[in-house]
Amino acid sequence: MNNVSATSQQNTTSFSSINRRHASLRGAAKRKAWITLVKEMHRDGWPVAALAEMCEASKPTIRRWLQRDEGLDDTETSSLTPINSRTDLTREMLHDVLVYNQDTGEFIWGSGRPRTGKLAGWTDFHGYRKISISGHEYLAHHLAWLYVFGVLPRHEIDHINGDRSDNRITNLRDVRRKINTQNQRRRRKDGSPELPLGTSFDKARNKFAAYIGHNGKTIALGRFDTPEEAGAAYLAAKRVLHDGCTI
Structure with missing residues:
Protein backbone atom coordinates (compact mmCIF):
# COMPACT_ATOMS: atom_id res chain seq x y z
CA MET A 1 0.00 0.00 0.00
CA ASN A 2 3.06 2.31 0.29
CA ASN A 3 3.11 2.73 -3.49
CA VAL A 4 -0.48 3.90 -3.75
CA SER A 5 -0.57 7.29 -5.46
CA ALA A 6 -2.28 10.42 -4.20
CA THR A 7 -4.84 9.99 -6.95
CA SER A 8 -5.77 6.51 -5.77
CA GLN A 9 -6.00 7.75 -2.19
CA GLN A 10 -8.50 10.31 -3.38
CA ASN A 11 -10.39 7.48 -5.00
CA THR A 12 -11.07 5.99 -1.57
CA THR A 13 -13.15 9.06 -0.86
CA SER A 14 -15.00 8.53 -4.15
CA PHE A 15 -15.58 4.91 -3.24
CA SER A 16 -17.00 5.91 0.14
CA SER A 17 -19.27 8.38 -1.63
CA ILE A 18 -20.58 5.64 -3.93
CA ASN A 19 -21.04 3.37 -0.94
CA ARG A 20 -23.09 6.03 0.86
CA ARG A 21 -25.35 6.22 -2.19
CA HIS A 22 -25.95 2.47 -1.92
CA ALA A 23 -29.67 2.95 -1.49
CA SER A 24 -30.08 5.29 -4.45
CA LEU A 25 -28.09 3.32 -7.03
CA ARG A 26 -29.57 0.17 -8.49
CA GLY A 27 -28.37 -2.72 -10.60
CA ALA A 28 -26.27 -1.73 -13.59
CA ALA A 29 -25.90 1.89 -12.44
CA LYS A 30 -24.32 0.92 -9.14
CA ARG A 31 -22.21 -1.82 -10.69
CA LYS A 32 -20.91 0.51 -13.39
CA ALA A 33 -19.94 3.15 -10.81
CA TRP A 34 -18.06 0.64 -8.70
CA ILE A 35 -16.34 -1.06 -11.63
CA THR A 36 -15.22 2.26 -13.13
CA LEU A 37 -13.67 3.33 -9.83
CA VAL A 38 -12.07 -0.08 -9.23
CA LYS A 39 -10.42 0.11 -12.65
CA GLU A 40 -9.08 3.59 -11.91
CA MET A 41 -7.68 2.50 -8.55
CA HIS A 42 -6.08 -0.58 -10.08
CA ARG A 43 -4.37 1.57 -12.70
CA ASP A 44 -3.09 3.75 -9.86
CA GLY A 45 -1.41 0.78 -8.24
CA TRP A 46 -3.98 -0.76 -5.92
CA PRO A 47 -3.53 -4.57 -5.78
CA VAL A 48 -6.47 -6.89 -6.33
CA ALA A 49 -6.42 -8.07 -2.69
CA ALA A 50 -6.76 -4.52 -1.37
CA LEU A 51 -9.58 -3.72 -3.80
CA ALA A 52 -11.38 -6.92 -2.80
CA GLU A 53 -11.16 -6.00 0.87
CA MET A 54 -12.36 -2.44 0.26
CA CYS A 55 -15.31 -3.60 -1.87
CA GLU A 56 -16.06 -6.55 0.42
CA ALA A 57 -15.88 -8.75 -2.65
CA SER A 58 -13.82 -11.78 -3.56
CA LYS A 59 -10.62 -11.47 -5.55
CA PRO A 60 -12.13 -13.46 -8.48
CA THR A 61 -14.94 -10.89 -8.61
CA ILE A 62 -12.47 -8.00 -8.74
CA ARG A 63 -10.51 -9.73 -11.50
CA ARG A 64 -13.70 -10.17 -13.54
CA TRP A 65 -14.52 -6.50 -13.05
CA LEU A 66 -11.08 -5.51 -14.31
CA GLN A 67 -11.47 -7.70 -17.39
CA ARG A 68 -15.00 -6.65 -18.32
CA ASP A 69 -16.25 -3.74 -20.34
CA GLU A 70 -18.35 -1.21 -18.48
CA GLY A 71 -21.44 -1.70 -20.64
CA LEU A 72 -23.06 -4.28 -18.40
CA ASP A 73 -26.67 -5.26 -17.98
CA ASP A 74 -28.60 -6.77 -15.10
CA THR A 75 -28.34 -10.27 -16.53
CA GLU A 76 -24.60 -10.36 -15.89
CA THR A 77 -25.15 -12.05 -12.55
CA SER A 78 -28.21 -14.23 -12.15
CA SER A 79 -29.86 -13.98 -8.77
CA LEU A 80 -31.74 -17.22 -9.28
CA THR A 81 -29.06 -19.79 -10.13
CA PRO A 82 -25.76 -20.78 -8.52
CA ILE A 83 -22.90 -18.37 -9.19
CA ASN A 84 -20.71 -21.13 -10.55
CA SER A 85 -21.12 -24.60 -11.98
CA ARG A 86 -19.22 -26.35 -9.20
CA THR A 87 -21.43 -29.15 -7.85
CA ASP A 88 -18.96 -31.08 -5.68
CA LEU A 89 -19.47 -28.87 -2.63
CA THR A 90 -21.02 -31.01 0.10
CA ARG A 91 -22.70 -30.25 3.40
CA GLU A 92 -19.70 -31.72 5.23
CA MET A 93 -17.30 -29.42 3.37
CA LEU A 94 -19.56 -26.47 4.13
CA HIS A 95 -19.70 -27.36 7.83
CA ASP A 96 -15.90 -27.41 7.91
CA VAL A 97 -15.58 -23.75 6.92
CA LEU A 98 -18.82 -22.05 7.96
CA VAL A 99 -21.31 -21.95 10.81
CA TYR A 100 -24.89 -21.17 9.79
CA ASN A 101 -27.33 -19.62 12.23
CA GLN A 102 -30.80 -20.72 11.13
CA ASP A 103 -32.46 -18.12 13.36
CA THR A 104 -30.63 -15.12 11.83
CA GLY A 105 -29.73 -16.51 8.40
CA GLU A 106 -26.11 -15.42 8.85
CA PHE A 107 -22.96 -17.39 8.08
CA ILE A 108 -19.91 -17.09 10.36
CA TRP A 109 -16.44 -18.30 9.47
CA GLY A 110 -15.64 -21.47 11.40
CA SER A 111 -12.68 -22.27 13.62
CA GLY A 112 -9.24 -22.52 12.09
CA ARG A 113 -10.03 -19.88 9.48
CA PRO A 114 -8.22 -16.52 9.18
CA ARG A 115 -11.55 -14.75 9.89
CA THR A 116 -12.86 -17.13 12.53
CA GLY A 117 -15.99 -15.80 14.18
CA LYS A 118 -16.53 -13.02 11.65
CA LEU A 119 -19.54 -12.57 9.41
CA ALA A 120 -18.96 -14.26 6.06
CA GLY A 121 -19.78 -12.76 2.68
CA TRP A 122 -21.06 -9.51 1.26
CA THR A 123 -24.25 -8.10 -0.25
CA ASP A 124 -24.28 -7.77 -4.04
CA PHE A 125 -25.87 -5.09 -6.20
CA HIS A 126 -29.19 -6.92 -6.24
CA GLY A 127 -29.41 -7.27 -2.46
CA TYR A 128 -28.38 -10.94 -2.28
CA ARG A 129 -25.71 -12.21 0.11
CA LYS A 130 -22.74 -13.99 -1.48
CA ILE A 131 -19.87 -15.98 0.01
CA SER A 132 -16.58 -16.98 -1.58
CA ILE A 133 -15.25 -20.45 -0.72
CA SER A 134 -11.93 -21.59 -2.17
CA HIS A 142 -28.16 -21.72 -1.78
CA LEU A 143 -25.52 -22.47 0.85
CA ALA A 144 -28.15 -22.26 3.58
CA TRP A 145 -30.24 -24.85 1.75
CA LEU A 146 -27.23 -27.14 1.33
CA TYR A 147 -26.17 -26.62 4.96
CA VAL A 148 -29.55 -27.69 6.33
CA PHE A 149 -30.84 -30.23 3.81
CA GLY A 150 -27.60 -31.63 2.39
CA VAL A 151 -28.44 -30.84 -1.24
CA LEU A 152 -28.49 -27.77 -3.46
CA PRO A 153 -31.97 -26.53 -4.40
CA ARG A 154 -33.61 -28.28 -7.35
CA HIS A 155 -35.30 -25.14 -8.66
CA GLU A 156 -35.07 -21.54 -7.43
CA ILE A 157 -34.87 -20.26 -3.87
CA ASP A 158 -37.64 -17.80 -3.08
CA HIS A 159 -37.27 -15.40 -0.16
CA ILE A 160 -40.78 -15.68 1.21
CA ASN A 161 -40.90 -12.24 2.84
CA GLY A 162 -39.33 -10.53 -0.18
CA ASP A 163 -36.13 -9.58 1.68
CA ARG A 164 -33.29 -10.94 -0.46
CA SER A 165 -30.78 -10.69 2.39
CA ASP A 166 -32.96 -12.60 4.88
CA ASN A 167 -31.53 -16.11 4.66
CA ARG A 168 -33.24 -17.65 7.66
CA ILE A 169 -34.16 -21.17 6.65
CA THR A 170 -37.82 -20.49 7.50
CA ASN A 171 -37.78 -17.67 4.94
CA LEU A 172 -36.52 -19.85 2.10
CA ARG A 173 -38.40 -22.23 -0.17
CA ASP A 174 -37.34 -24.26 -3.20
CA VAL A 175 -39.88 -23.45 -5.92
CA ARG A 176 -40.26 -23.30 -9.68
CA ARG A 177 -39.75 -19.96 -11.41
CA LYS A 178 -43.48 -19.39 -11.86
CA ILE A 179 -44.06 -19.51 -8.10
CA ASN A 180 -40.99 -17.40 -7.41
CA THR A 181 -42.14 -14.75 -9.87
CA GLN A 182 -45.62 -14.71 -8.37
CA ASN A 183 -44.12 -13.68 -5.03
CA GLN A 184 -42.86 -10.42 -6.52
CA ARG A 185 -43.40 -7.54 -4.11
CA ARG A 186 -41.83 -4.61 -5.94
CA ARG A 187 -42.34 -3.07 -9.35
CA ARG A 188 -39.79 -4.00 -11.97
CA LYS A 189 -37.13 -1.43 -12.84
CA ASP A 190 -38.98 -0.23 -15.93
CA GLY A 191 -42.08 0.61 -13.91
CA SER A 192 -42.86 3.85 -12.12
CA PRO A 193 -41.59 3.61 -8.53
CA GLU A 194 -44.40 5.90 -7.35
CA LEU A 195 -47.15 3.42 -8.26
CA PRO A 196 -48.12 0.18 -6.49
CA LEU A 197 -47.34 -3.20 -7.99
CA GLY A 198 -49.73 -4.17 -10.81
CA THR A 199 -50.87 -0.65 -11.63
CA ALA A 204 -56.33 9.39 -21.52
CA ARG A 205 -58.87 8.71 -18.78
CA ASN A 206 -56.94 10.30 -15.91
CA LYS A 207 -57.39 7.09 -13.95
CA PHE A 208 -55.20 4.43 -12.37
CA ALA A 209 -55.47 1.04 -14.02
CA ALA A 210 -54.92 -2.32 -12.32
CA TYR A 211 -54.01 -5.49 -14.20
CA ILE A 212 -52.62 -8.94 -13.45
CA GLY A 213 -51.02 -11.75 -15.42
CA HIS A 214 -52.58 -15.22 -15.20
CA ASN A 215 -52.05 -18.31 -17.37
CA GLY A 216 -50.20 -16.29 -19.99
CA LYS A 217 -52.88 -13.61 -20.26
CA THR A 218 -53.23 -10.09 -18.90
CA ILE A 219 -56.46 -9.48 -17.03
CA ALA A 220 -57.74 -5.92 -16.65
CA LEU A 221 -59.03 -5.31 -13.12
CA GLY A 222 -60.51 -1.87 -13.71
CA ARG A 223 -59.64 1.81 -13.45
CA PHE A 224 -59.66 3.72 -10.20
CA ASP A 225 -59.47 7.25 -8.88
CA THR A 226 -56.38 6.64 -6.70
CA PRO A 227 -53.28 4.43 -6.97
CA GLU A 228 -54.12 2.94 -3.56
CA GLU A 229 -57.47 1.68 -4.85
CA ALA A 230 -55.83 0.21 -7.94
CA GLY A 231 -53.13 -1.41 -5.83
CA ALA A 232 -55.72 -2.92 -3.50
CA ALA A 233 -57.60 -4.40 -6.47
CA TYR A 234 -54.39 -5.94 -7.81
CA LEU A 235 -53.44 -7.37 -4.41
CA ALA A 236 -56.87 -8.92 -3.92
CA ALA A 237 -56.65 -10.62 -7.32
CA LYS A 238 -53.05 -11.68 -6.73
CA ARG A 239 -53.97 -13.49 -3.53
CA VAL A 240 -56.56 -15.50 -5.45
CA LEU A 241 -54.78 -16.15 -8.75
CA HIS A 242 -51.10 -16.45 -7.77
CA ASP A 243 -50.29 -19.56 -5.76
CA GLY A 244 -46.86 -18.18 -5.00
CA CYS A 245 -48.13 -14.98 -3.42
CA THR A 246 -47.26 -14.58 0.27
CA ILE A 247 -48.28 -10.94 0.70
Whole structure:
Protein backbone atom coordinates (compact mmCIF):
# COMPACT_ATOMS: atom_id res chain seq x y z
CA MET A 1 0.00 0.00 0.00
CA ASN A 2 3.06 2.31 0.29
CA ASN A 3 3.11 2.73 -3.49
CA VAL A 4 -0.48 3.90 -3.75
CA SER A 5 -0.57 7.29 -5.46
CA ALA A 6 -2.28 10.42 -4.20
CA THR A 7 -4.84 9.99 -6.95
CA SER A 8 -5.77 6.51 -5.77
CA GLN A 9 -6.00 7.75 -2.19
CA GLN A 10 -8.50 10.31 -3.38
CA ASN A 11 -10.39 7.48 -5.00
CA THR A 12 -11.07 5.99 -1.57
CA THR A 13 -13.15 9.06 -0.86
CA SER A 14 -15.00 8.53 -4.15
CA PHE A 15 -15.58 4.91 -3.24
CA SER A 16 -17.00 5.91 0.14
CA SER A 17 -19.27 8.38 -1.63
CA ILE A 18 -20.58 5.64 -3.93
CA ASN A 19 -21.04 3.37 -0.94
CA ARG A 20 -23.09 6.03 0.86
CA ARG A 21 -25.35 6.22 -2.19
CA HIS A 22 -25.95 2.47 -1.92
CA ALA A 23 -29.67 2.95 -1.49
CA SER A 24 -30.08 5.29 -4.45
CA LEU A 25 -28.09 3.32 -7.03
CA ARG A 26 -29.57 0.17 -8.49
CA GLY A 27 -28.37 -2.72 -10.60
CA ALA A 28 -26.27 -1.73 -13.59
CA ALA A 29 -25.90 1.89 -12.44
CA LYS A 30 -24.32 0.92 -9.14
CA ARG A 31 -22.21 -1.82 -10.69
CA LYS A 32 -20.91 0.51 -13.39
CA ALA A 33 -19.94 3.15 -10.81
CA TRP A 34 -18.06 0.64 -8.70
CA ILE A 35 -16.34 -1.06 -11.63
CA THR A 36 -15.22 2.26 -13.13
CA LEU A 37 -13.67 3.33 -9.83
CA VAL A 38 -12.07 -0.08 -9.23
CA LYS A 39 -10.42 0.11 -12.65
CA GLU A 40 -9.08 3.59 -11.91
CA MET A 41 -7.68 2.50 -8.55
CA HIS A 42 -6.08 -0.58 -10.08
CA ARG A 43 -4.37 1.57 -12.70
CA ASP A 44 -3.09 3.75 -9.86
CA GLY A 45 -1.41 0.78 -8.24
CA TRP A 46 -3.98 -0.76 -5.92
CA PRO A 47 -3.53 -4.57 -5.78
CA VAL A 48 -6.47 -6.89 -6.33
CA ALA A 49 -6.42 -8.07 -2.69
CA ALA A 50 -6.76 -4.52 -1.37
CA LEU A 51 -9.58 -3.72 -3.80
CA ALA A 52 -11.38 -6.92 -2.80
CA GLU A 53 -11.16 -6.00 0.87
CA MET A 54 -12.36 -2.44 0.26
CA CYS A 55 -15.31 -3.60 -1.87
CA GLU A 56 -16.06 -6.55 0.42
CA ALA A 57 -15.88 -8.75 -2.65
CA SER A 58 -13.82 -11.78 -3.56
CA LYS A 59 -10.62 -11.47 -5.55
CA PRO A 60 -12.13 -13.46 -8.48
CA THR A 61 -14.94 -10.89 -8.61
CA ILE A 62 -12.47 -8.00 -8.74
CA ARG A 63 -10.51 -9.73 -11.50
CA ARG A 64 -13.70 -10.17 -13.54
CA TRP A 65 -14.52 -6.50 -13.05
CA LEU A 66 -11.08 -5.51 -14.31
CA GLN A 67 -11.47 -7.70 -17.39
CA ARG A 68 -15.00 -6.65 -18.32
CA ASP A 69 -16.25 -3.74 -20.34
CA GLU A 70 -18.35 -1.21 -18.48
CA GLY A 71 -21.44 -1.70 -20.64
CA LEU A 72 -23.06 -4.28 -18.40
CA ASP A 73 -26.67 -5.26 -17.98
CA ASP A 74 -28.60 -6.77 -15.10
CA THR A 75 -28.34 -10.27 -16.53
CA GLU A 76 -24.60 -10.36 -15.89
CA THR A 77 -25.15 -12.05 -12.55
CA SER A 78 -28.21 -14.23 -12.15
CA SER A 79 -29.86 -13.98 -8.77
CA LEU A 80 -31.74 -17.22 -9.28
CA THR A 81 -29.06 -19.79 -10.13
CA PRO A 82 -25.76 -20.78 -8.52
CA ILE A 83 -22.90 -18.37 -9.19
CA ASN A 84 -20.71 -21.13 -10.55
CA SER A 85 -21.12 -24.60 -11.98
CA ARG A 86 -19.22 -26.35 -9.20
CA THR A 87 -21.43 -29.15 -7.85
CA ASP A 88 -18.96 -31.08 -5.68
CA LEU A 89 -19.47 -28.87 -2.63
CA THR A 90 -21.02 -31.01 0.10
CA ARG A 91 -22.70 -30.25 3.40
CA GLU A 92 -19.70 -31.72 5.23
CA MET A 93 -17.30 -29.42 3.37
CA LEU A 94 -19.56 -26.47 4.13
CA HIS A 95 -19.70 -27.36 7.83
CA ASP A 96 -15.90 -27.41 7.91
CA VAL A 97 -15.58 -23.75 6.92
CA LEU A 98 -18.82 -22.05 7.96
CA VAL A 99 -21.31 -21.95 10.81
CA TYR A 100 -24.89 -21.17 9.79
CA ASN A 101 -27.33 -19.62 12.23
CA GLN A 102 -30.80 -20.72 11.13
CA ASP A 103 -32.46 -18.12 13.36
CA THR A 104 -30.63 -15.12 11.83
CA GLY A 105 -29.73 -16.51 8.40
CA GLU A 106 -26.11 -15.42 8.85
CA PHE A 107 -22.96 -17.39 8.08
CA ILE A 108 -19.91 -17.09 10.36
CA TRP A 109 -16.44 -18.30 9.47
CA GLY A 110 -15.64 -21.47 11.40
CA SER A 111 -12.68 -22.27 13.62
CA GLY A 112 -9.24 -22.52 12.09
CA ARG A 113 -10.03 -19.88 9.48
CA PRO A 114 -8.22 -16.52 9.18
CA ARG A 115 -11.55 -14.75 9.89
CA THR A 116 -12.86 -17.13 12.53
CA GLY A 117 -15.99 -15.80 14.18
CA LYS A 118 -16.53 -13.02 11.65
CA LEU A 119 -19.54 -12.57 9.41
CA ALA A 120 -18.96 -14.26 6.06
CA GLY A 121 -19.78 -12.76 2.68
CA TRP A 122 -21.06 -9.51 1.26
CA THR A 123 -24.25 -8.10 -0.25
CA ASP A 124 -24.28 -7.77 -4.04
CA PHE A 125 -25.87 -5.09 -6.20
CA HIS A 126 -29.19 -6.92 -6.24
CA GLY A 127 -29.41 -7.27 -2.46
CA TYR A 128 -28.38 -10.94 -2.28
CA ARG A 129 -25.71 -12.21 0.11
CA LYS A 130 -22.74 -13.99 -1.48
CA ILE A 131 -19.87 -15.98 0.01
CA SER A 132 -16.58 -16.98 -1.58
CA ILE A 133 -15.25 -20.45 -0.72
CA SER A 134 -11.93 -21.59 -2.17
CA GLY A 135 -12.16 -19.04 -4.96
CA HIS A 136 -15.74 -19.93 -5.90
CA GLU A 137 -18.65 -17.55 -5.30
CA TYR A 138 -21.95 -18.87 -3.98
CA LEU A 139 -25.29 -17.32 -3.19
CA ALA A 140 -25.76 -17.54 0.57
CA HIS A 141 -29.35 -18.75 0.29
CA HIS A 142 -28.16 -21.72 -1.78
CA LEU A 143 -25.52 -22.47 0.85
CA ALA A 144 -28.15 -22.26 3.58
CA TRP A 145 -30.24 -24.85 1.75
CA LEU A 146 -27.23 -27.14 1.33
CA TYR A 147 -26.17 -26.62 4.96
CA VAL A 148 -29.55 -27.69 6.33
CA PHE A 149 -30.84 -30.23 3.81
CA GLY A 150 -27.60 -31.63 2.39
CA VAL A 151 -28.44 -30.84 -1.24
CA LEU A 152 -28.49 -27.77 -3.46
CA PRO A 153 -31.97 -26.53 -4.40
CA ARG A 154 -33.61 -28.28 -7.35
CA HIS A 155 -35.30 -25.14 -8.66
CA GLU A 156 -35.07 -21.54 -7.43
CA ILE A 157 -34.87 -20.26 -3.87
CA ASP A 158 -37.64 -17.80 -3.08
CA HIS A 159 -37.27 -15.40 -0.16
CA ILE A 160 -40.78 -15.68 1.21
CA ASN A 161 -40.90 -12.24 2.84
CA GLY A 162 -39.33 -10.53 -0.18
CA ASP A 163 -36.13 -9.58 1.68
CA ARG A 164 -33.29 -10.94 -0.46
CA SER A 165 -30.78 -10.69 2.39
CA ASP A 166 -32.96 -12.60 4.88
CA ASN A 167 -31.53 -16.11 4.66
CA ARG A 168 -33.24 -17.65 7.66
CA ILE A 169 -34.16 -21.17 6.65
CA THR A 170 -37.82 -20.49 7.50
CA ASN A 171 -37.78 -17.67 4.94
CA LEU A 172 -36.52 -19.85 2.10
CA ARG A 173 -38.40 -22.23 -0.17
CA ASP A 174 -37.34 -24.26 -3.20
CA VAL A 175 -39.88 -23.45 -5.92
CA ARG A 176 -40.26 -23.30 -9.68
CA ARG A 177 -39.75 -19.96 -11.41
CA LYS A 178 -43.48 -19.39 -11.86
CA ILE A 179 -44.06 -19.51 -8.10
CA ASN A 180 -40.99 -17.40 -7.41
CA THR A 181 -42.14 -14.75 -9.87
CA GLN A 182 -45.62 -14.71 -8.37
CA ASN A 183 -44.12 -13.68 -5.03
CA GLN A 184 -42.86 -10.42 -6.52
CA ARG A 185 -43.40 -7.54 -4.11
CA ARG A 186 -41.83 -4.61 -5.94
CA ARG A 187 -42.34 -3.07 -9.35
CA ARG A 188 -39.79 -4.00 -11.97
CA LYS A 189 -37.13 -1.43 -12.84
CA ASP A 190 -38.98 -0.23 -15.93
CA GLY A 191 -42.08 0.61 -13.91
CA SER A 192 -42.86 3.85 -12.12
CA PRO A 193 -41.59 3.61 -8.53
CA GLU A 194 -44.40 5.90 -7.35
CA LEU A 195 -47.15 3.42 -8.26
CA PRO A 196 -48.12 0.18 -6.49
CA LEU A 197 -47.34 -3.20 -7.99
CA GLY A 198 -49.73 -4.17 -10.81
CA THR A 199 -50.87 -0.65 -11.63
CA SER A 200 -50.31 2.08 -14.19
CA PHE A 201 -51.64 5.55 -14.91
CA ASP A 202 -54.09 5.91 -17.80
CA LYS A 203 -53.43 9.44 -19.05
CA ALA A 204 -56.33 9.39 -21.52
CA ARG A 205 -58.87 8.71 -18.78
CA ASN A 206 -56.94 10.30 -15.91
CA LYS A 207 -57.39 7.09 -13.95
CA PHE A 208 -55.20 4.43 -12.37
CA ALA A 209 -55.47 1.04 -14.02
CA ALA A 210 -54.92 -2.32 -12.32
CA TYR A 211 -54.01 -5.49 -14.20
CA ILE A 212 -52.62 -8.94 -13.45
CA GLY A 213 -51.02 -11.75 -15.42
CA HIS A 214 -52.58 -15.22 -15.20
CA ASN A 215 -52.05 -18.31 -17.37
CA GLY A 216 -50.20 -16.29 -19.99
CA LYS A 217 -52.88 -13.61 -20.26
CA THR A 218 -53.23 -10.09 -18.90
CA ILE A 219 -56.46 -9.48 -17.03
CA ALA A 220 -57.74 -5.92 -16.65
CA LEU A 221 -59.03 -5.31 -13.12
CA GLY A 222 -60.51 -1.87 -13.71
CA ARG A 223 -59.64 1.81 -13.45
CA PHE A 224 -59.66 3.72 -10.20
CA ASP A 225 -59.47 7.25 -8.88
CA THR A 226 -56.38 6.64 -6.70
CA PRO A 227 -53.28 4.43 -6.97
CA GLU A 228 -54.12 2.94 -3.56
CA GLU A 229 -57.47 1.68 -4.85
CA ALA A 230 -55.83 0.21 -7.94
CA GLY A 231 -53.13 -1.41 -5.83
CA ALA A 232 -55.72 -2.92 -3.50
CA ALA A 233 -57.60 -4.40 -6.47
CA TYR A 234 -54.39 -5.94 -7.81
CA LEU A 235 -53.44 -7.37 -4.41
CA ALA A 236 -56.87 -8.92 -3.92
CA ALA A 237 -56.65 -10.62 -7.32
CA LYS A 238 -53.05 -11.68 -6.73
CA ARG A 239 -53.97 -13.49 -3.53
CA VAL A 240 -56.56 -15.50 -5.45
CA LEU A 241 -54.78 -16.15 -8.75
CA HIS A 242 -51.10 -16.45 -7.77
CA ASP A 243 -50.29 -19.56 -5.76
CA GLY A 244 -46.86 -18.18 -5.00
CA CYS A 245 -48.13 -14.98 -3.42
CA THR A 246 -47.26 -14.58 0.27
CA ILE A 247 -48.28 -10.94 0.70
